[in-house]
């Protein structure tokens with residue numbers, strides 16, 4: 001009997017979760033139907049290439065460090081000639097889905 005109740009509760013929770021996701025304005029990310037691996041590889045190369053900066057020192061990864069969840073973890077990002085702007089770098093993770 002206890003096993004039955006545990007299983008019933010589990011399925012009830014699953015249904016409740018599924019129903020609550022359906023009400024959310026933001027839904028779970030679905031995998032793309034196809035992925036061009038050559039483009040993915042090019043994007044990766046460009047993202048880590050400091051030659052894109054004037055100084056040749058700064059890459060996208062300098063401010064959007066993928067090992068730091070896509071940010072630099074600083075209050076204000078450091079740019080060319082150590083200049084600091086008024087804002088920090090947001091994560092680039094799932095940025096394609098950003099709505100603002």
Ligand code: HEC
Nearest residue numbers: 058059060062063077078079087088089090091092095098
């Ligand atoms: C010097 C630091 C710095 C570098 C280098 C940098 N970014 Fe950013 N990035 C920022 C900051 C700061 C913002 C926030 C800008 C704003 O909100 O106006 C930002 C915003 C973004 C966003 C928008 C994220 C969102 O969800 O709103 C993307 C995407 C992005 N950068 C990608 C890149 C790519 C790709 C490169 C390399 C070509 C790059 N960044 C290089 C600091 C940097």
